[in-house]
Amino acid sequence: MSQIPQWVRELKPSGPQGSELLKQERDNSNVNVDQLANFLHTKEGRQRQTRILKVLQSEKVFDKSQNYFAGRTDRFETALARAKRLRQLYVKENWGDQERYTANMLISEPLPYGLHESMFLITIRDQGSPEQHQKFLKPAENYEYIGCYAQTELGHGSNVRGLETTATWNPDDKTFTLHSPYLTSSKWWIGSLGRMANHAAVMAQLIIAGKKYGPHPFIVHIRDMKTHQPLEGVHIGDIGPKFGYNTMDNGFLLFNNVKIPHISMLSRFSSVDPKTNQYVRPSSPSLVYGTLTWDRDAPEWEKGENQVLNYTMVQIRLLPLLAATFAMHFTGKGMMALYDANNRKIRQNKESANQSRGAGPEETESSSDLLSDLHAISCGLKSLASSTAAEGLEVCRRACGGHGYSSFSGIGSYYADYLPTATWEGDNYMLTQQVARYLLKAARTVLKGNEPTNDTTAILAYFLSRQDQGAAFDILGDDSDLVAAFAWRSAYLTFEALKHRDEQKRSWNSLLVDFYQLSKAMSQYMIVKNFYEALQAPSTSSELDPETLGLMHKLFRLYALHTLESEASEFYTSSAVTVRQIQLARSSAVMKLLEDIRPHAVRLVDAWDFPDWQLDSSLGRHDGKVYEDMFYRASELNPLNRITVDPYPDSPTLFRKDESKELKSKL
């Protein structure tokens, strides 16, 4: 780009400078930072950090200034250069564990030797015999063997017993045959495997004479020590870009009947006796697994194949969101109808509306009830709906487990691109003040005894007339009562906020949290009400068959009751419901609705009619070919796999071969 002109260089920020503000902040507090920092980190820890920071900052390779700009391959290349240099510094500066930990925290990005330096070394150390320490640990500690820990498979995350990779004992030549019988057997997510490792600690099902003995660790040579190309019968690669962690080469690994010698099975605790061809049991089974402890405790039902949607913990995260898609669709349609109906009236009223300005901040709204109502409600709904959508995307991504973290899930990029919605066109937190201001104003007119002119003033007036008797909403039996409970809570919070503001004369700023809650309550009421009304509309029952209409009613109840339960304390406090009702809502009503809706989940999603091409997601495919698609993208489309690295720390070369440019020109 063109040189930055002098007049730009001379510009300063306006107003108080950031440095002045921070000085003010620090002057206004008497906290002894040095003392507190020593208490938190110890003096020695802080001195260590200062020392190591100085070393790292003096090395050009650790310069961070291009980190945020680089693409995947460039980031990996830089990370490889850093990893090599860091290893050289370990040796040169004689850094121990604490120094290495500090250096990694300061660099703040996962480096490609990460799994070699942790799980690979630990596994050999903890599970290897003295002979194996000699054979494997020494070259690994010298970075001649570069290793990884290959446990997780494409089809099996936390369920270690379900691992499919087999290691079959061959009594004739005293070897094991490693094999991947299925695509889902592919090792997956293995850090430092994708481009770096020449050896792997592979967890595989041990088979002797046709009998399975469960998962055991094997040290397997996977890439040629000179050419760094995969050995015969071994298929390896990087699994592709992820939401983060892109400086690490998480990899996949498949074996096609690869023979390995007897010494490859780590034998400190259990082994195969080559003379008798018998399995030698460990003295204590718990010693074998190490990191696998967790799985042994899993209840039986987790061990078999079970679709994640059958877990109630997954249902409670996803099905209310599915209900929310319908709830918000109907609310959007309701708002458009309201907008169209009021449009002419609003224009007529606009002139008179502008005359009531000039009072206090809360009184600056237009006097047109319809315009104000529409404005306030749309502010609140924008805030609630876009927050629900953004958070919902993250919930969906996490519900996909590890694979949700892969870029191929498609959810990470949707989330990242969607996020500005929560900030632009009115920040979602700021907007809630608009709703509160309108509701306070409406409450004042109701208190004065004015007749209700719209739904908002109607629910406020109803609350006022009934608050002494209290409410007795049959939220579990009657849908219109369920809507009424939401109205009641909104009205209660409105008058509470009004009391704080007008009677207790509290400042606007001190009430922002109350206003936020109030806006959320009112918006949730609007959504519940619009959903309810849409289901009452004749057009709905004429377009949908009775079964689907019935399911829509269940989705309505799920959205309403789940929301009510999540905001339980406001519903109690307002006396809209009893503690017993809330307990029943959660423990029976919501759980029953999850069960009823569960079988229809896929078809309800199908009805949204998203083409695969739009979602561009391996996990969201309409045909369910999830593993095939993940594997195809990782293996065939991923440019990082066109690069052969030089993984040894003392060699200055980073890449031995780079075919990625060739790929680029093909596009």
Next chain:
Amino acid sequence: MSQIPQWVRELKPSGPQGSELLKQERDNSNVNVDQLANFLHTKEGRQRQTRILKVLQSEKVFDKSQNYFAGRTDRFETALARAKRLRQLYVKENWGDQERYTANMLISEPLPYGLHESMFLITIRDQGSPEQHQKFLKPAENYEYIGCYAQTELGHGSNVRGLETTATWNPDDKTFTLHSPYLTSSKWWIGSLGRMANHAAVMAQLIIAGKKYGPHPFIVHIRDMKTHQPLEGVHIGDIGPKFGYNTMDNGFLLFNNVKIPHISMLSRFSSVDPKTNQYVRPSSPSLVYGTLTWDRDAPEWEKGENQVLNYTMVQIRLLPLLAATFAMHFTGKGMMALYDANNRKIRQNKESANQSRGAGPEETESSSDLLSDLHAISCGLKSLASSTAAEGLEVCRRACGGHGYSSFSGIGSYYADYLPTATWEGDNYMLTQQVARYLLKAARTVLKGNEPTNDTTAILAYFLSRQDQGAAFDILGDDSDLVAAFAWRSAYLTFEALKHRDEQKRSWNSLLVDFYQLSKAMSQYMIVKNFYEALQAPSTSSELDPETLGLMHKLFRLYALHTLESEASEFYTSSAVTVRQIQLARSSAVMKLLEDIRPHAVRLVDAWDFPDWQLDSSLGRHDGKVYEDMFYRASELNPLNRITVDPYPDSPTLFRKDESKELKSKL
């Protein structure tokens, strides 16, 4: 990479295939997908989507297969090619608004004409006179003028009245002078400005004869129509990579006394009379602003300069997280101490522990109370602490407003790299079953009348002995009572879960949600207890001065009371607290603590002692030079600014100049 071998190509996923599972799912539901989809989208809408999808899929430029791999510049280049082709299709296929909307949804990425096609055209259309429509709108509709909407500034997001860019009327030559007096006056975040626009609709403070008339819209020529280089006195560029939205060239823009003609001020509603040099007022002020409606309603206190940390809505999001950093630090230290103390004992007990296996799923825990306790508590804490950290990063990012979305905030990449922690080493949801299993077992031994052997059984036994009398914890007056209320709630939830499991014989799966809540409750109790105990320890009071120690007590109370309020319904239901106490906790105690802690926020963060180099964040700088750093990174480090585009849709060239490779080789 090497060709994929035949044996890999032949592999299939194991078990039921995804396609079979989805068929099963669809067979198990009678929802009429076609009918429901028509109801949601209308038949016409769906046909339109099918038609447009077919067109887009047949064009090579819209192929998505490399989207997840490409870096920023490549993504922008591809997006530019797509935007041009899409514009050609609009014309060729004669697509109206609905077709264009559908096409954009299907492509699913922001394209570089985005703001030209929306805000730029709308602004001229809505605010321009007929003469201005002729002069500006026509070439804009023909994509000769490529425009953007330049309102937001580096130092001013939602506060439109605070805009600093000035447009000063020159009575002599009947022109306006546009000027950016400060670095913070730089237009910022402006979509389609960074590389694309040759014109901008600029919102600037109108000044006539020294008097300010507020923000008004001006159409300004900013780049040469032939060379596409910035005009004299105009400094423009792309603001750099963001968390998402990287196919869009959000830009910055500074003016150094740039003269523009009288016609540039959009004059449908207000104008400067060139004969009298007087401002001509609009008939209704609300008509002028259009998108600015929101700001006019803001209360007075928002309009001045106010640090965001003074907003209670920001305090309630950030200060409990600040308290959580200390709470978890002390909990971590407490857990390490517990681990060290028990380590020998655990080893001794290990053998006997392994003998009790083989019973039902809940009974498979070790018989060593200490080991089990440590195991269960660390499972729960891993889940809660890593979820708190991940969600906390997002809260911090959003609290920074728009700038938090820039990659330069540093928070987005921390969030993305941190996220796997919530899934690996035990999925955060799955882990909570471990905690529940342990607590159920402990509760059974307590019910049998066994003496408490550790803190967990002690709190369960206490609850059992007192549940009939109920609790009367003085949560607002006594810190140890506050801890006890957390213990009480955990014990209550444990016995509730036990009742469901052992008396009502409910299935394990149906109780996962209860177990999740139970684990969270127990972990929150552990954190509150560890924080409390750390503050009682003599080593703490000897290392910290009384003021700092007092502040730590306030942080303890903030963490505990804010958590209690967030989980209020469980505290009510267990009768640990009254409704009145919760109301007081929120409306007075928590708000007062925020006020007390607020002045020390910066120093408390300083004490964590993060070097700038580690955080690599424009916003987190220790010296507060936030705007200077954002601007420097955007303007000088950003490789996209080394590219000059060819922005016109009918021209086949994408880039006119690409200096980015030169930059790359310099690194």
